[in-house]
Amino acid sequence: MRPDAVRGHLDGLILAVLEDGPRHGYAIIEALQTRSGGALELPTGTVYPALRRLERAALLSGTWSTVGGRERRTYTLTRAGRHALANQRADWSEFSAVVDAVLRPAAGRPAAGMP
Amino acid sequence: MTVTDPVDRHLAELERRLSGPSRTRRSMLREARDGLVDAVAAHRRCGLDAHEAAAKAVRDFGSVREIAPLYQDELVARQGRSAALLLLVVFPGLTLGWGMLWRLGARWDSEPASDLVVALARLQDTASAVVAVVALVLLAVTFRRAAPARQVAVLVSLTGVVGAVVCGGTGLVMNLANGSAGRELVEANPYALPAFGCSALLCALVLRSAVRTLLVAGSPVPTAPER
Numbered sequence: 001m002r003p004d005a006v007r008g009h010l011d012g013l014i015l016a017v018l019e020d021g022p023r024h025g026y027a028i029i030e031a032l033q034t035r036s037g038g039a040l041e042l043p044t045g046t047v048y049p050a051l052r053r054l055e056r057a058a059l060l061s062g063t064w065s066t067v068g069g070r071e072r073r074t075y076t077l078t079r080a081g082r083h084a085l086a087n088q089r090a091d092w093s094e095f096s097a098v099v100d101a102v103l104r105p106a107a108g109r110p111a112a113g114m115p
Numbered sequence: 116m117t118v119t120d121p122v123d124r125h126l127a128e129l130e131r132r133l134s135g136p137s138r139t140r141r142s143m144l145r146e147a148r149d150g151l152v153d154a155v156a157a158h159r160r161c162g163l164d165a166h167e168a169a170a171k172a173v174r175d176f177g178s179v180r181e182i183a184p185l186y187q188d189e190l191v192a193r194q195g196r197s198a199a200l201l202l203l204v205v206f207p208g209l210t211l212g213w214g215m216l217w218r219l220g221a222r223w224d225s226e227p228a229s230d231l232v233v234a235l236a237r238l239q240d241t242a243s244a245v246v247a248v249v250a251l252v253l254l255a256v257t258f259r260r261a262a263p264a265r266q267v268a269v270l271v272s273l274t275g276v277v278g279a280v281v282c283g284g285t286g287l288v289m290n291l292a293n294g295s296a297g298r299e300l301v302e303a304n305p306y307a308l309p310a311f312g313c314s315a316l317l318c319a320l321v322l323r324s325a326v327r328t329l330l331v332a333g334s335p336v337p338t339a340p341e342r
Contacts, residue, residue, distance in 0.1 A: 011260065025146055026153035043177025044154065048147055049185035052139075056192060057260045064142075073146045 010042065010050050012088035015059065015081055024072035025051060051075055059084050121169040122151045125176065132183040134334045135190025136197060143186060151176060188264050191332050195268030196257040198328040202250035202275050205317045206243040209282065216310050231292050239285040246278035268332035275325035283318040 017023065017031040028051070029044050051073075054060040059081035065074050077085070126148055133140055151172050158168035176182065253271050256262045290297040301307045 024149070026150045026157075029150070029154075030157075043181060044150065044175050045147065045177040045182035046185055048143065048150060049182075049189045052143060052189045053192075053260050056189070056196070057258050059260075070149070072149055073142070 015085040018077045022076040192264035194331045198271045199254040206246045235285045242281040272325040272328040279318040279321040
């Protein structure tokens, strides 16, 4: 999948992979790749500034903590982040349903406008 | 150390392109290094040798030209936020501090203050309040992910400069207009001299922060991904 296509949805994707629990940066990247079946070809360096942006917006909280014997910056979804994720899901469902309805081949569409 | 050379080179190049609050910058670069070290380890587990693993991790990370603007935007946003926070603390703090001083019995002199001094004092209070309100609004804007970080930072800087110049300037003119009253106030009230010193220091801090924020907001970064 083209990086440009993913970029506009990156914040929502990050919020979604943090829904299960706290993760550090590289674990978030691995989760994005695993959950997309390896289809996301985003430069990994774009994820770290996005995490800071989400943290600045209070959707994530980030702290340095020891994970596996190493100091890592670990991110947790905040209450505002869960709310933003729910909104993003609803927006995406509505958007994808509309686009799908328009893009669907004419043969698969119910007939309309004829008596 | 050949194993981390590509990683070190990449991060050094990224660091050279960034300017902004040093604590956040160091933290972001440290996090990027952690991620790259994790990526190298993952590629080595897949069978690549050390140098190939490091080179692949760097390629996957993205070019500095592509990534640096994203890091810089965040640094500008953080710089703008801390500058706004400083304004929000300093200006109401100055108003409150001088208010307390007057309540502790400080007086310019026994004569009623001249119309000019009264007008300047009102202007100073109004300017402080306006700066605080604007800083609060701009601080709130920094919580929006899509906020234009550079424009917000520039507005914060200009607000700080205007606030410091108006409040500092009116303070200076009030003292000059009152003749020897300033000296008498310092002699009569032990808190007056620290209050003057503190006010001057805070105005200087605001100006320093404003200049730094303008420099960070205006720092040139590449905007187009390299081909």
